[in-house]
Amino acid sequence: MSEVKKVATRQGYADGLVELGKTNPNLVVLDADLAAATQTAQFKKEFPDRFFNCGIAEQNMIGVAAGLAAAGKTVFASSFAMFAAGRAFEQVRNTLGYTNLPVNIGATHAGISVGEDGATHQCNEDIAVMRTIPGMTIINPADAVEAKAATIAAAKIDGPVYLRFGRLAVPVIFDENYKFEVGKGVTLVEGTDVTIIATGLMVERALAAAELLKAEGISANVINMATIKPLDNELVLAAAKKTGAIVTAEEHSVIGGLGSAVAELLAEKCPTPLRRVGVEDVFGMSGPATELLDLFGLNAANICAKAKEAIAMK
């Protein structure tokens, strides 16, 4: 078996920032004493005059980002998902959401794959809370290539954006020709029996699940849903009509994330058998990331099991 190239999506974020920095002199990057971890240190190295460390003070950082944006700057503010979306939620809501200021939150270390640091740092709720903010765009890239493209695309969005990245090095799925479009899901595999709608690192696992299902004679349709808000309703509804069964897969709580967004849409527009793969309303724990992903059912085997359940409901 050939060696699969693995890169963390946070590295794609850093690559995107550096590229943006070269063409946009108006770009400012903020961090909250995690530059080495979020990878914004790479931007700092290239553009030290346009990088500001706000220290361990995420609430202030979000406010500073709002003020910079109000004064005409293109801003990326970075921290771990737990602190950016959790601790600073109200600042994000009131000074970025309500104002509709074009600030991009680069939230890294999202989900259970933070690993050994454990439950306090494993944010499985960020998509849920960010989704409730009117006008917030939420993008959860599947690999480093998409992460870089999404970062570059986010800089052009007229309003707040929540970019969700991971700590763990994950397989690179896309090549450099990959075109990212905000708000558009992409069908990676065409199938007829069930649709797997995945986001983030679960996309690669969904592709693996489709292979396993294929071996059992089940034809799976696989969608990469990088943008969770606004959701690509058209693609979801078309897939529901085409395959009649849906499975969502995300490294996030089953409450409030991609699974909820899809469930809300289907319940109102096209009731369809649905199963959600995600963290089942529990806190995480310490352990190696890859082991935790299996322990919490965030793997191809569980996607396959849920796919069969959804198909059985048809």
Added chain:
Amino acid sequence: MDTNKKQQLKITATKARMGIIEGTYNAKSGHPGGSLSITDVLTYLYFEKMNIDPNEPDKKDRDRFVLSKGHAAPALYSVLALRGFFSTDEIKKLRKPNEMLQGHPSISIPGVDMSTGSLGQGISTACGMALAAKLDGAKYRVYAALGDGEIEEGQVWEAAMFAAHKKLDNLTIVVDFNNLQIDGTLDEVNSPCPIDEKFAAFGWDVTVIDDGNDFDQIEKAFDHTSTVTGKPSVIIAKTAKGKGVSFMENQVGWHGKAPDAAQYADAMNELNAKLAELEG
């Protein structure tokens, strides 16, 4: 301060106070107490100090103001309307559905530089604006007004640390030190005092004025802060909550309550008499 200028500012501030009473009375809600205490500072900033243009509210090189104590919106709106950013007719529609003037400042309102109201957040946004000016080599200054109760919010001190570390000497904040918050006096609740020593310890230039409703003292303090280099500056302005309406002055109950019809009439009579006296 020049006597004539001072007289004009007093007249404007009295009219602004009438707007506060008018707005909160018609809305049947709002925060007259903390609006009346900060009225003179806002009047001075918008009519004397700041480089702003009501005809071009978003002009790039304007001075910025953030009302971090966003509940004093009636004071800001009254001053902005008197300054010509929008019609004074808007004041009577304060807090009504589908009208422009929201209960707390919104960035969508002409002349309002930041949405505020959730305490402790405005100062951080002011820091961001001041930092942007530094990055752009722009000359504008950024002002913010905070409540004395507001500085109990931890975020204020995150911002205080940031502004000093980043040497934001183009930032001046005013702490409206009226000694009252919703549940009582500062001391009865969770006093942030001594406020001056705290800001000094955080590396700020500190000016304390005994009467933050007096234009001579206000001007002197702002003139000083314009000369400060290498650090942000704070003016701790001792004010009277409810200033200008005698039955509201220094009364904790007037933080977030609108006057009823009789109280409205009393307040307007008092302010009208004051205006007549000033206009001679």
